[in-house]
Amino acid sequence: MKTVVRTDERILTSDIFDRDSRVKRPDHGSWAEPGKSIPVYHRCGVLVVGGGPSGTAAAAAAARAGADVALLERYNHLGGLSTGGLVIWIDRMTDWEGKLVIRGFAEELFDRLPAEAIAGPAREDWGSQDTAKAAHWSQRTAAYHGVVTWSPTIDPERLKLLSQEIVLERKVKLIYHSWAAIPIVQDGAVKGVVFESKEGRMAIMADVVVDATGDGDLFARAGAEYVNDIEEADVHHCMNTSWLFGGVDMNRWIEFKAGQPEAFTAFMAGGREQCGLFERPFVSWRNDVALFMGPRQSGYSALDVDDLTAVEVRSHRAMAAHLDYFRAHAPGFENAYLMLSAPQIGVRHARRLVGVGSVLRSQWPDGVPLADEIGVSPAVSPKFPNISIPYGALVPKRLDGLLACGRHISCDRNSHGFMREIPQCWITGQAAGVAAALASRGGIAPRFVDVGALQSALLAQGVYLRTGAGDGQGAAASPATAEAGA
Structure with a gap:
């Protein structure tokens, strides 16, 4: 990592x-496709x-x-x-x-x-460069470098x-x-x-x-x-499958993340240790829905069917592992549930x-x-x-x-x-x-x-x-x- x-x-x-190790695909020969109209x-x-x-x-x-x-x-x-x-x-x-x-x-x-x-x-x-507004929106994917943005x-x-x-x-x-x-x-x-x-x-x-x-x-x-x-x-260049958790309280999560930086750092370290692949949540259009746009995985090719499959497998396993960890340790996630994994891989x-x-x-x-x-x-x-x-x-x-x-x-x-x-x-x-x-x-x-x-x-x-x-x-x-x- x-x-x-x-x-x-x-x-x-x-x-x-980084990617998992890869087994080389064997050569199974070829088949000549017949021409047709x-x-x-x-x-x-x-x-x-x-x-x-x-x-x-x-x-x-x-x-x-x-x-x-x-x-x-x-x-x-x-x-x-x-x-x-x-x-x-x-x-x-x-x-x-x-x-x-x-x-x-x-x-x-x-x-x-x-x-x-x-x-x-x-x-x-x-x-706006108002300090309070920028601080509020920086926790909600809409302020960077101290500037509020339309994102x-x-x-x-x-x-x-x-x-x-x-x-x-x-x-x-x-x-x-x-x-x-x-x-x-x-x-x-x-x-x-x-x-x-x-x-x-x-x-x-x-x-x-x-x-x-x-x-x-x-x-x-x-x-x-x-x-x-x-x-x-x-x-x-990374790939991942995103997912949503429902039943959360993102305002409580943000209060924890922004208000208890040492506890948040410890939480993230524990997540990496327990889950391996680990990512923090982002806000969504609703307070009771959390967005996970990761974990971001490197070394895979979007043009290789085996790599695409491997990323999907790792991402779905990560989603389940995140749910267990967040339910147990994250404020606002006590009642979280698996809502949806993305139908399309994140290339x-x-x-x-x-x-x-x-x-x-x-x-x-x-x-x-x-x-x-x-x-x-x-x-x-x-x-x-x-x-x-x-x-x-x-x-x-x-x-x-x-x-x-x-x-x-x-x-x-x-x-x-x-x-x-x-x-x-x-x-x-x-x-x-x-x-x-x-x-x-x-x-x-x-x-x-x-x-x-x-x-x-x-x-x-x-x-x-x-x-x-x-x-x-x-x-x-x-x-x-x-x-x-x-």
């Missing part, structure tokens, strides 16, 4: 637990593969921009890690001055969620329902229980996907495909370049696209808006200004017919630590959806979408941008081109 401490480049302190299930202008935060935003934005859209999702719900993954603490959407910079689709979601489905500071407190917790079931209803309102063809398996590539461009369902294997053809799988499954299988290096001293990193542009650590200090800016991310600490997200980070360096959004966009390993977060996924998803709609309408490759037209369309959908109408050229003209893939 190693402990990551809070710094100017990391928000959280967290323990990271695949029926075409659907044809559309824009196909979004993956209904997580970025994919939901992409489908909704593309449909709002006038495209004929299909959304393919392997689970029975939308929202991905923000719902099925129980990552119900939505990271910071305000900058360090309290300005809301994650807007557009994200803002629509929070405007439409019921008030009882959201817990977080009042708008007038965003950016609320939400009811995952309400977000599932709202996400679904938004895409259906916009006439998106929603396809659940279907897993995209193979991209259809012709002459260096993606033309659709082959997917698997209970009906067997079928195809969807599209003018533009948006890869919102989170792991870059489509662009990797289509031959696009990608990288997968990690920042060893951060949690962003933070697998692949990152090598794009025309990129979000880079070297760009953090200057905060200059890039000419092809399609969104703005709050910086990781008050030490840095807001960070510009370029359109080129969504566009593969060579592959056509496809855009990427979500945690696998083009960025370096440091920037990935925040670009993988749910609000940033909403931003890049919305941009990918609008760009895909413009490319489909114009009959052009996504890399040739007019940046000014894209920015104007995003502004019309409520996205916060700092650049004007661009230079009228596509992503190939991005000033970040020379640094792509760094």
Whole structure:
């Protein structure tokens, strides 16, 4: 186990637990799949593969921009890690001055969620440096570096329902229980996907495909370049399955954690000794529900089925061990019960696209808006200004017919630590959806979408941008081109 401490480049302190030993998989030979004709299930202008935060935003934005859209999702719900993954603490959407910079689709979601489905500071407190307010919200995932932020917790079931209803309102063809398996590539461009369902294997053809799988499954299988290096001293490469305990009193827990620091330290030490894998709880949208987003496990690959299975096994065992320990020793947890383990595993990193542009650590200090800016991310600490997200980070360096959004966009390993977060996924998803709609309408490759037209369309959908109408050229003209893939 190693402990990551809070710094100017990391928000959280967290323990990271190394993997168990692994038995090498034996070689059982191979089987040659016979060729067959695949029926075409659907044809559309824009196909979004993956209904997580970025994919939901992409489908909704593309449909709002006038495209004929299909959304393919392997689970029975939308929202991905923000719902099925129980990552119900939505990271910071305000900058360090309290300005809301994650807007557009994200803002629509929070405007439409019921008030009882959201817990977080009042708008007038965003950016506050009042000592008492910051101390209160620091225990509730909404104050860092002494600044109150808009980083609320939400009811995952309400977000599932709202996400679904938004895409259906916009006439998106929603396809659940279907897993995209193979991209259809012709002459260096993606033309659709082959997917698997209970009906067997079928195809969807599209003018533009948006890869919102989170792991870059489509662009990797289509031959696009990608990288997968990690920042060893951060949690962003770890995996875990989150869970909820019900029947708790989080106010009592916070009183203990904040008011008895020595007892809390002893409690954590005892938990590590008794449970091995151990994590502290976070608040949720209700005082009687506790969120556990860990323990974070290192050394496993999100692209290896044996590793994915091992993380699930360890996480579920840890959940039961935590319940026994917390019931016995944690104030507010005497009557806790197992409420829910996440249906989706918590994957933070697998692949990152090598794009025309990129979000880079070297760009953090200057905060200059890039000419092809399609969104703005709050910086990781008050030490840095807001960070510009370029359109080129969504566009593969060579592959056509496809855009990427979500945690696998083009960025370096440091920037990935925040670009993988749910609000940033909403931003890049919305941009990918609008760009895909413009490319489909114009009959052009996504890399040739007019940046000014894209920015104007995003502004019309409520996205916060700092650049004007661009230079009228596509992503190939991005000033970040020379640094792509760094």
